[in-house]
Amino acid sequence: MDSEDLYQEVLLDHARHPHRYGKLRPEEIQVDLENPLCGDRVCVHADVEEGRVARIRFDGQGCAISTASASLLGDWAEGRPVEEVRAHIEWFAKVMRGEAEPDEEKLGDLMAVAGVRRFPMRIKCATLAWHALRQAIDQTASPTSPDSA
Amino acid sequence: MDSEDLYQEVLLDHARHPHRYGKLRPEEIQVDLENPLCGDRVCVHADVEEGRVARIRFDGQGCAISTASASLLGDWAEGRPVEEVRAHIEWFAKVMRGEAEPDEEKLGDLMAVAGVRRFPMRIKCATLAWHALRQAIDQTASPTSPDSA
Amino acid sequence: MEEIRQDFPILHEPTPGGGRLVYLDNAATSQKPRSVIDALQDYYETTNANVHRGVHVLAEKATQAYEDARIKVAEFIGAPDPRSVIFTRGTTEAINLVAWSWARPRLRPGDRIVVTRMEHHSNFVPWQAMARAAGAELVIADIRDDGTLDPDAFQRALDGPVKLVALAHVSNVLGTVNPVADLVARAREAGAVTVVDGAQGTPHVPVDVEAIGCDFYALSGHKMLGPTGSGALYGRLERLEAMEPFLYGGEMISKVHDDHSTWAEIPHKFEAGTPHIAGAIGLGEAVDYLRRLGPDRVHRWESDLATYTAARLREVPGVRVFGDLPERGGAVSFVTEGIHPHDLAQYLDQLGIAIRAGHLCAQPLLRRLGVTAVSRASVAFYNTAEEIGLLVDGLHRARSFFLRG
Amino acid sequence: MEEIRQDFPILHEPTPGGGRLVYLDNAATSQKPRSVIDALQDYYETTNANVHRGVHVLAEKATQAYEDARIKVAEFIGAPDPRSVIFTRGTTEAINLVAWSWARPRLRPGDRIVVTRMEHHSNFVPWQAMARAAGAELVIADIRDDGTLDPDAFQRALDGPVKLVALAHVSNVLGTVNPVADLVARAREAGAVTVVDGAQGTPHVPVDVEAIGCDFYALSGHKMLGPTGSGALYGRLERLEAMEPFLYGGEMISKVHDDHSTWAEIPHKFEAGTPHIAGAIGLGEAVDYLRRLGPDRVHRWESDLATYTAARLREVPGVRVFGDLPERGGAVSFVTEGIHPHDLAQYLDQLGIAIRAGHLCAQPLLRRLGVTAVSRASVAFYNTAEEIGLLVDGLHRARSFFLRG
Ligand SMILES: Cc1ncc(COP(=O)(O)O)c(C=O)c1O
């Protein structure tokens, strides 16, 4: 349980230079989530095209973990089928709650984020962007989908 | 701190056969006090004649200590000048609060009641009738007396 | 049994008279086992930190322990979700939370609140106050002479615009174990929200809030082996979610703007300010202890011992025991002809026997029983038949002391 | 100093990293000295009983100890009468008591409540909620850039139908020690009732409620060496006497009739239900400890150490410390360019240094400071300059860790 352990190089890289981050115009923001513990905030815009998550953009400010988590998630998710992304987000939430084991193959660089699960107070930081993306694609892909409630 | 110590023979005698106790008609009751701890109740009627406490009568139900205390107080007070009774009641309250020493000469049989001061939870039982009598003579003797407030 | 008694340090303290303590005032507060006392000490020596707000190791450990305690309490009372458990100072605060947050904004003139004649002031005065403030009506369902709730009176009370029914799981005076599942079902049928006062429930009988079916269940940690200042309110999730907060401040907010605020999710919405962290953790430890013993076993033992107590007391001349019951919580109340309850308690205390005397915070019930004060012996699982023997001997001695001459 | 540190067991616990704990989160909750932990253990092992109701020896001992604690707290804050001290769970409950019992029934549409920009949510949200419920106006007196209250803004806020003024004695974010006696005098002149949030007062500065002149003063036991779940409200006798109760139940009544009830005398009128007895007794013990040290000495030491902390932090590149103050409570808040406060707290934690990060329950203030989160190091008298050195070293290491590359 060492800082180097939690803040792995890949996580720090993404925190310093997050992908897909930039100013979103108010009308572009689909979902705006906040972590009440620390005031961290993630705004998301996600386009869905032909059943795939076509383009993701983030805005907001946060700690290294929440920023890197958003950046790594975007890398992983962009271009994948909506259903696969949904399932992945659900499974990842289970991993963070300790109900599923992190799987290096399924996670790739996201392994660095999964390490946060040993720090209960920070789990919300790691999952904030995931919740936001999930809500954004639910809105865009299938506003009437039964599991978007 | 032994029961025999607290419940001295004189106290038990007065508890079993209290003096001046009997049914008071509602209109005779001058003061009606209750000990919220235990629901004990003392009602008093006191006549004042020529500056003296002429006749005291009690009603109500209570524990051995409160009943005996009323009975012994009545014995002591009846016939004495109002001012002396008032001063005595005040001094006795101090004794019970531990702010004055019990004085065998001044107390006589009331020494048995003064012993209750070592039992803080029972002090209210011992002083209930005293408060009641004080209020009754204040009402009767000098409703406008400055210290009757 | 000796093994169990070894777990409770206070039972081995010499009394002022030099004897052993016979503690029969368990309905007021229970004694605490070593494991609970140690958990408190351990918390302050190794873990102490504020919860929910910090990322340092102590804050994390404290938060984890605090939330683990919530899970333990939830499991102990059969609550399906720990979010339905709110930590409070005790039953009184838990009931007031429901009174202020649920009842006050919802009561309308003419509405009815139903309580029973055997309620503790903590499950009576809040409803009386709310009813008076709202112009609602407080209806008191009577008991029968055997000390049980009168089912017909209860049913009659429900026949009206009844908004809320509040009743004790177990009476702290009579020891009556109310058939709460049945009574709650009837109250729900009448359209009422139900509040069960479990102050004497959790320590003495197995509790399953889902089986009871109530909307709210209040309990006191200090009566079930836990620390003072600990307790909880169980509430159905949808009720809690619909309620406005009761106390405002730190921890219970989501966002504080200059002109308005939004609230945190339950249960935090109802836990403003720094909670009694050690108390919750100690209560969790108490629950562990009770679960190891088994709530069923605890109840059987206590009910039998209380029934035995009532029978033995009835053999003493001049003693009147209240409640003629097949099953009992720990409490047995009685009066003794010619001896005031306070004098009896004082006398027994000199023999090292601790019982309670007074109105037992149940004046409406005592009026019904026709007395202003009673004596109460209340047992826990660590009491023994031998101790009841000492109580009865003491009572005989008290009679010859007070009634001679 | 080593002697004082010996009194606090937790300071000698090894951290997960194997080092010594550097605890700089004292504004959240203080650590507890051996004497307080022992008092709790002793209570549960020798005295535990419910208070005020029993005549047996344990009940008498518990009641005496509980009421002695009230006297100690009263003396510690200069309250002339122990009846003016009500035990609560902490500052939050104490302030809510005033909000519900004093303010709610007295606020009228158009009335004004004044708070300051530096209030903790616990002294902000209750007033916001009461104002909204009553149609009253909440006015927030601003601070100056140096972290002190703006006296002109405060005076302007008082210019109106102001009914109540609530302000912190010491800020939990900035460390500002407000000139409360002066501010209260001005508020009283404007006709307002005054509430001082002393959560950061009693642990850090000498307190004399008579000299301050306030109507109410709220404090948290757990922040001043006492147990969790302990705290108190001081109130002027005549205010308390005029107020209706807040919580209803056992202990707070005089007589319970079927259709109405009458209340006990203060302070009991405001202490419904079984109180946190051990907590009050532990708080009394904490007060004894602080009096032995001397509140003046404690304040000088802490103010100097916090000032030193601020100076040392300012030397670190990229660090911005909030508040430029001649005198300080224990708290020093700051931000570090390029490192989020939570990451910094997490990193320092791995070095065994406990600081806090976040909005510190002061979102209205953080908006004014232009940040959503800060880092806070808050000292107590048992902290040392050497520990501040470790904090500064840790900050340098954090910078090279997070800002490299
Ligand atoms: C200034 C201030 N006010 C109020 C509070 C609330 O105190 P508690 O959480 O003990 O109720 C705190 C501490 O959290 C504080 O620092």
Ligand SMILES: Cc1ncc(COP(=O)(O)O)c(C=O)c1O
């Ligand atoms: C039946 C019942 N209800 C409520 C209470 C109040 O519990 P507490 O004082 O822990 O708030 C008690 C105990 O005093 C009780 O026995």
